[in-house]
Amino acid sequence: MSTPDSCEGTCLCGAVKIHATNVKPHVGACHCGMCRKWSGGPLLAVECGSQLTFEGKENITAFSSSAWAERGFCKHCGTHIFYHLKDTEDYIIPAGFFDKPTSFTFDHQIFIDKKPDYYTFANETENMTEAEVFAKYIPAE
Template sequence: MLYRQQAGGPCLCRRAPADDRGRGAGDGESPAAGGRDVIDGRCLCGAVTVRLTHAPAELSACHCDMCRRWSGSVQMGLAMPVDAVQIAGSVKSYRSSSFSERAWCEVCGSALWLRNVEGPDVGTIELCPGLFDNAVGARLVREVYADRCPDGYRLAGDHPRISRADYERDHPFVEDAR
């Protein structure tokens, strides 16, 4: 449901009103059993939900051709251990390379994650930050294929910018097809 902005009021477009605990409906942080905080997220239509046992600290960005084609821009990823993530809903996936797969909501097409199925990062999943309100406080810690960043946008900050040559030298399992 869409909500219209009242004159002079805050923008409420595409945001459900807060529930009686002050949280936005369907997103954000919610207390879990035992006093632990969990982070809840969802795709655009809500058919896929994601729950994290803790907030991710790191956000990475990739400008390789494959990531840009999949995301439509720079691909951002919140790295989490696979065992810290619970996913429910209608998910489709595609083995985009010899070492990784990408997933999206079967209903609305929202990008969900990139997961390495081979190589040194098998136990890690990179979730799309748009699934969560405000990227749950993670900070940008690296930008890969930075030399392939299209003209017209640059990511601000004092994070490492890794070139294609340097990344592929350090990750020999990555195909040159990117």
């Protein structure tokens, strides 16, 4: 599978557009309580690093959801736009935000120990628990 050169997408109302040039074609599911509350289910997203541009940035509202991350959404239509890691400046974008996600592969899940029993994905994926995620990605304070 080849990595897309770039991906573009807009929010529901078109007030915000993203052009990303470093999209990793791997979709992951986050089952943490915050992502489930934010999206109404697991967050299916792709890592985009920091190589992206926003058009309509004035239409984005960000909520600092933890000491290490913030979540952005369109202040007009409510579309979820990003999960942003403050220390690294990396952005994680919901996979459905992009207009043509044809080269994406669903291959990993995080906070798998927080996933409720009422849904299961059929894909074989790499799975990480909450403790494994914090040990790998979150700086110790």
